[in-house]
Amino acid sequence: MTEEKKRGITVKKTENFSEWFTQICSEQGAQLVDIRYGIQGFIVHRPWAMKVLNRIYTLLEQAVEADGHEPHLFPTVILEDNLTKEAEHAGFIPDVFWVTQAGEHTLEKKWALRPTGETQIYPMYSLWIRSYNDLPYKGYQSRHTTFRHEMTTRPFLRGREFMFFETHDVFATHKEALTQIKVDMQIMDEVIRDKLKVPFIFFRRPQWDKFKGADDTYASDSLLPDGRRLQISSTHDLGHNFAEAFNITFHNKDGKEEFGWQTCFGPGIWRIMACLIGIHGDDTGLILPFDLGPQQIVIIPILKGNDTDEEVKTYCEDLKTALKQYRVIIDDSDNSPGYKYNHWEMKGVPLRIEIGSREAAQGTITLARRLGEKKTTVKQEDLNNAIITLANELDTDIGRRAEAYFKDRIKHAQTKEELIHVIKNHRGFVTVPFCTTNNEGAVCAEHIKADTGGADVCGVPLAHAQEPKKDDVCVQCGKKATVIVYCAKSV
RNA sequence: GGGGUUAUGGGUUAGCUUGGCUAUACUUUUUGGUUUGGGACCAAAAGACCCCGGUUCGAAUCCGGGUAACCCCA
Numbered sequence: 001m002t003e004e005k006k007r008g009i010t011v012k013k014t015e016n017f018s019e020w021f022t023q024i025c026s027e028q029g030a031q032l033v034d035i036r037y038g039i040q041g042f043i044v045h046r047p048w049a050m051k052v053l054n055r056i057y058t059l060l061e062q063a064v065e066a067d068g069h070e071p072h073l074f075p076t077v078i079l080e081d082n083l084t085k086e087a088e089h090a091g092f093i094p095d096v097f098w099v100t101q102a103g104e105h106t107l108e109k110k111w112a113l114r115p116t117g118e119t120q121i122y123p124m125y126s127l128w129i130r131s132y133n134d135l136p137y138k139g140y141q142s143r144h145t146t147f148r149h150e151m152t153t154r155p156f157l158r159g160r161e162f163m164f165f166e167t168h169d170v171f172a173t174h175k176e177a178l179t180q181i182k183v184d185m186q187i188m189d190e191v192i193r194d195k196l197k198v199p200f201i202f203f204r205r206p207q208w209d210k211f212k213g214a215d216d217t218y219a220s221d222s223l224l225p226d227g228r229r230l231q232i233s234s235t236h237d238l239g240h241n242f243a244e245a246f247n248i249t250f251h252n253k254d255g256k257e258e259f260g261w262q263t264c265f266g267p268g269i270w271r272i273m274a275c276l277i278g279i280h281g282d283d284t285g286l287i288l289p290f291d292l293g294p295q296q297i298v299i300i301p302i303l304k305g306n307d308t309d310e311e312v313k314t315y316c317e318d319l320k321t322a323l324k325q326y327r328v329i330i331d332d333s334d335n336s337p338g339y340k341y342n343h344w345e346m347k348g349v350p351l352r353i354e355i356g357s358r359e360a361a362q363g364t365i366t367l368a369r370r371l372g373e374k375k376t377t378v379k380q381e382d383l384n385n386a387i388i389t390l391a392n393e394l395d396t397d398i399g400r401r402a403e404a405y406f407k408d409r410i411k412h413a414q415t416k417e418e419l420i421h422v423i424k425n426h427r428g429f430v431t432v433p434f435c436t437t438n439n440e441g442a443v444c445a446e447h448i449k450a451d452t453g454g455a456d457v458c459g460v461p462l463a464h465a466q467e468p469k470k471d472d473v474c475v476q477c478g479k480k481a482t483v484i485v486y487c488a489k490s491v
Numbered sequence: 492g493g494g495g496u497u498a499u500g501g502g503u504u505a506g507c508u509u510g511g512c513u514a515u516a517c518u519u520u521u522u523g524g525u526u527u528g529g530g531a532c533c534a535a536a537a538g539a540c541c542c543c544g545g546u547u548c549g550a551a552u553c554c555g556g557g558u559a560a561c562c563c564c565a
Contacts, residue, residue, distance in 0.1 A: 007518080007530065008530080018561095018562080019561090019562090022561080026502095027501085027502060028502070028503080035559095035560080036559085036560090038558090038559080039559095040558090040559070040560085151492080300528095302527070302528055303527065304526095304527070305525095305526070305527070334527095335527090335530085335531095336526080336527050336529085336530070336531060337527060337528060337529070337530095338527085338528085338529040338530050338531085339527095339529085339530045339531090340529095340530090341528095341529055341530080342529075342530045343530080354528070356527095356528060358528085366528085375528095450565095453564090453565080454564095454565070
């Protein structure tokens with residue numbers, strides 16, 4: 001193929017990830033979004049993206065429902081008084097969009113387009129929760145959120161309106177709230193790591209990097225192919241802060257009134273999608289785990305323009321019927337087979353079946369996997385096993401590849417000089433001994449950020465945290481290290 | 492947040508410095524024909540100068556403003 005005739009993605013992911021990402025999202029790529037809606041940061045999601053995104057939503061919804069959460073849908077707008085009720089949370093104000101007019105009338109009290117659910121959900125929780133019998137109270141909603149006058153917007157990474165998912169829980173005790181945070185971590189493991197094959201680390205954030213209004217913030221960070229950190233979920237330990245602001249109380253078994261202990265969990269649907277695209281995709285296009293494919297199998301008839309064609313077509317139809325437990329499409333468009341291969345590879349369809357006169361005559365099926373060069377031909381009776389095997393292999397391979405990349409992007413540095421050197425030459429996480437993730441550590445974190453050209457202290461992993469060695473000292477201030485923290489530049 | 496670059500058919504783009512006649516090419520779509528096991532070919536047709544204002548006999552081209560996008564740095 002000559003250079004002028006090359007279509008599809010024209011840059012290499014490893015050489016220019018930013019451009020690769022733009023192309024794969026666009027018309028020339030997998031046709032995921034259209035950014036020409038006309039208002040910056042508000043984009044159109046096209047069918048292929050919607051089907052993948054809906055699948056991610058479904059997996060998360062099933063997981064949180066299995067953990068006892070029930071669905072809600074709250075309105076798009078929030079009364080200003082509610083948005084500002086919790087003092088720290090009111091820090092969101094400079095970033096929200098406002099509705100000030102209703103037709104010709106100027107609103108006396110303006111409405112905010114919801115940035116996040118706390119201040120719209122908790123006034124209602126205050127009405128619904130009365131007694132210890134109502135607890136734990138676990139709700140969730142899947143919806144868009146509109147937020148931030150971002151100057152630089154990118155599909156799935158940064159926008160002014162984006163897809164959102166949030167659980168909001170109320171417990172009788174802080175202990176139960178802390179347990180929920182671990183459950184949230186397990187949900188991330190089950191869905192994001194196991195099903196989507198996207199690796200991440202679940203951190204406890206430093207105190208200076210908490211959600212506005214939280215006592216503690218926990219968050220998952222993944223890595224894009226350029227080594228930039230991307231936060232893909234957060235769980236907040238809200239303590240009593242919002243319960244006090246919104247008067248969420250319950251009567252305990254002794255008949256006394258107590259404030260509820262609250263948590264909220266928010267996997268970032270958009271950013272998870274960005275990771276799914278970025279981590280698995282290659283220079284030919286998207287690569288989707290078998291379960292995530294809007295179409296899992298594409299059947300490509302190879303026609304000769306002679307009397308065997310009818311036989312081939314019938315054979316394809318019969319196959320589709322036989323595979324009805326999967327999402328299968330027959331591409332009977334007029335394009336050449338090569339065109340179709342490329343087209344569906346760009347879309348990331350996990351498996352491809354090629355049927356020509358050979359297969360039709362012999363009663364065989366030729367299969368090709370999205371990631372992997374070899375084609376295999378099997379007999380009809382072996383088809384189901386072959387599909388299961390290939391699908392599993394694909395998932396295992398992309399999972400392994402993603403984990404290997406992720407592990408390779410975690411380095412250790414013992415001194416500040418080493419940290420600066422590693423951040424400069426090897427994008428990803430760097431672990432370093434650090435004084436403290438309490439507020440006193442904030443100054444050290446600021447110095448690290450300034451001297452490394454933007455690396456943040458991301459926190460300490462909630463599971464499998466490393467203990468500092470006896471003589472370890474903070475890379476910045478030289479005081480005794482109490483933690484090993486992860487540092488990374490973010491998107 | 493700071494700086495830079497750009498905006499031409501549905502998509503990608505030439506032309507802009509030095510204003511001028513029917514605006515370049517590829518792709519796309521439609522029609523007809525030959526094709527089809529890794530992005531086929533021939534012929535014909537369709538389709539564009541981001542918006543507002545200015546300079547000028549004349550603006551895609553120059554000037555001002557707006558809008559939108561991309562890249563680099565913090």
